[in-house]
Amino acid sequence: MVKGTNAEQALAREEASSSRPKRQRVPSIVEEEGENGGGDVVVRSGTLFELDLLDCPICCNALTIPIFQCDKGHIACSSCCTNVSNKCPYCSLAIGNYRSRIMERVVEAFIVRCPIVAGEASSSRQKRLRVPSIDEENGENGGRDVVVPSGTLSQLDLLDCPVCSKALKISIFQCENGHVACSSCCIELRYKCPSCSLPIDNYRCIIMEKVIKAIIVPCQNAKNGCTETFSCGNELVHEKKCSFALCYCPADNCNYAGVYKDLYSHYAANHGSLSTSFRCGHSIHACMIFESKSYVLQKHNGPLVVLQCFKEPQGLFWTVNCIAPSAPGVGKFSYELSYSTAGNTLTFRSSEMNRIQKVSFQTPEKDFMFIPEYILCPMGLYKGTYICIRSLEEEEEEEEDNED
Structure with missing residues (x-):
């Protein structure tokens, strides 16, 4: 360091440059x-x-x-x-x-x-x-x-x-x-x-x-x-994996947010009529009109699974997400999604369903099933869609029991 004389002289010196603007620390303020x-x-x-x-x-x-x-x-x-x-x-x-x-x-x-x-x-x-x-x-x-x-x-x-x-x-x-x-x-x-x-x-x-x-x-x-x-x-x-992270209600015009267990109870009590119940390991029919853009499934007052479709000129993008924090043991599912029309069937399998805290309405860039425009139903009613959801935890428990 360049030598100086004393603290008073150092205090009198001007800073060589202006200080940086204060940065907004992302995790510091949560809305x-x-x-x-x-x-x-x-x-x-x-x-x-x-x-x-x-x-x-x-x-x-x-x-x-x-x-x-x-x-x-x-x-x-x-x-x-x-x-x-x-x-x-x-x-x-x-x-x-x-x-x-x-x-x-x-x-x-x-x-x-x-x-x-x-x-x-x-x-x-x-x-x-x-x-x-x-x-x-x-x-x-x-x-x-x-x-x-x-x-x-x-x-x-x-x-x-x-x-x-x-x-x-x-x-x-x-x-x-x-x-x-x-x-x-x-x-x-x-x-x-x-x-x-x-x-x-x-x-x-x-x-x-x-x-x-x-x-x-x-x-x-x-x-x-x-x-x-x-x-x-x-x-x-x-x-990133905290089980107390806020999750947001997928129902239209609802601003409810809470921890995942409270959200599931809220949805069952206030929007239960809007969802379809599912059982793990059972295939269900997901009849969906394009204009609705999303289709909610709920497992008996428990986890919420949201199917979404995004219409683009080249075809249709389907996504499946569980509304849950990325915490261990929460919302761990695999699924199989299929679409059939005019003798054609497309199937998409995922070994682990994505977990999200809030539904997004932007066309996905990954983890989607793509259906080309030429095989889509011209009526805009996607009645040939089926989904089978499986619990990864239940499958792991079954494997452990078989080993015993």
């Missing part, structure tokens, strides 16, 4: 539609229980802007930089020349609950409320309640790589102007900062690595009943 069709915006957050990470390691006071770091990633507040004559007490390298700007933004964004007044929380501000690690309060009954203070970070996009927009993971690097990037992006960028063109592979942002490792993030479906929590970045893998 949920209730039965009334309204959209509730749920802002997701992460929790930090190791609040000492937000303290200056030298004076142990809450970190405030500006925050500086040495070449090895040790940090200090501006007052301590002056007190130690801009010499890092841990490695003796210069400290006070270069800002840890990502850490400054994180410290600013944290909201810390006051342990003294229950229900109160401090707003985002320049100085964090400093509290002990564990506060033991005597209750009226003489007992002792242990209160572990924590901080909440609602701006989870601060914990994403500004280059690839994925969750930051160890190792995190920064350039001399404080711009950060994940190790993968550093390689892709050939170690050149995209914001200011300075080298970005020389200096680790150790404090941010510690913060990211310590932050606990709930599943985005916590509001729906999921109790799983994860270290930051690891929640995304779980959420």
Whole structure:
């Protein structure tokens, strides 16, 4: 790093480039539609229980802007930089020349609950409320309640790589102007900062690595009943297969959304007359008029299967999907779809039915049965369509019983 004189001089320097526009982190905000069709915006957050990470390691006071770091990633507040004559007490390298700007933004964004007044929380501000690690309060009954203070970070996009927009993971690097990037992006960028063109592979942002490792993030479906929590970045893998993910009603003009079991009950109670019941292993006739575009099957107040047809100039595209989250043991079916007319029969078999959370009305690009225009029924009534749905779980159980 180029040497400077002290923290005051570094603070007076202008940044080499403007900061990036804030990215909308996709998993941070979930728009949920209730039965009334309204959209509730749920802002997701992460929790930090190791609040000492937000303290200056030298004076142990809450970190405030500006925050500086040495070449090895040790940090200090501006007052301590002056007190130690801009010499890092841990490695003796210069400290006070270069800002840890990502850490400054994180410290600013944290909201810390006051342990003294229950229900109160401090707003985002320049100085964090400093509290002990564990506060033991005597209750009226003489007992002792242990209160572990924590901080909440609602701006989870601060914990994403500004280059690839994925969750930051160890190792995190920064350039001399404080711009950060994940190790993968550093390689892709050939170690050149995209914001200011300075080298970005020389200096680790150790404090941010510690913060990211310590932050606990709930599943985005916590509001729906999921109790799983994860270290930051690891929640995304779980959420793709979470059984509490919202599923949307396939009935026309219905805005109901809920977990899959509640959706199945809702559909049976409110739209049962619109669906056809199916039994696994039994072929049923799916007589469908093209204008309806979709045909719903339900297994005795249970899983919902939607058949859809999409008319294009070259022919007809048929799809079959189960409305269910991609969770283990939920909505696992195989199926066979056939269409017959004028002595011609087309058959499509799928070893595993696709699972979707919401019906789409766009022509599919894969996993469809195509019926050429020249063999379609000219009346627009697709009465020659049959489907047989099988439960993969039941088949697996039968195979296990046969082996025994």
